Amino acid sequence: MMYNVVVTVSCTVCVPAESSREAIDAVNRGITNDDLDIGLQIGSAIQYAIRNGHIEATKAIEVED
Secondary structure (H helix, E strand, O other): EEEEEEEEEEEOOOOOOOOOOHHHHHHHHHHOOOHHHHHHHHHHHHHHHHHHEEEEEEEEEEEEO
């Protein structure tokens, strides 16, 4: 059997905003619009998280052959 395993990485990025909702919206817009600054921040944060163990396998989904 083969499984696709969901790997969850927890990280943060810092953005200017007037509220937490605005910050979340800004990051989501950056992800959706392929914003270079947001992408670089997320990439760097993911690398840091992996190096420091902020990562775990959370679910396995069986793949049909």
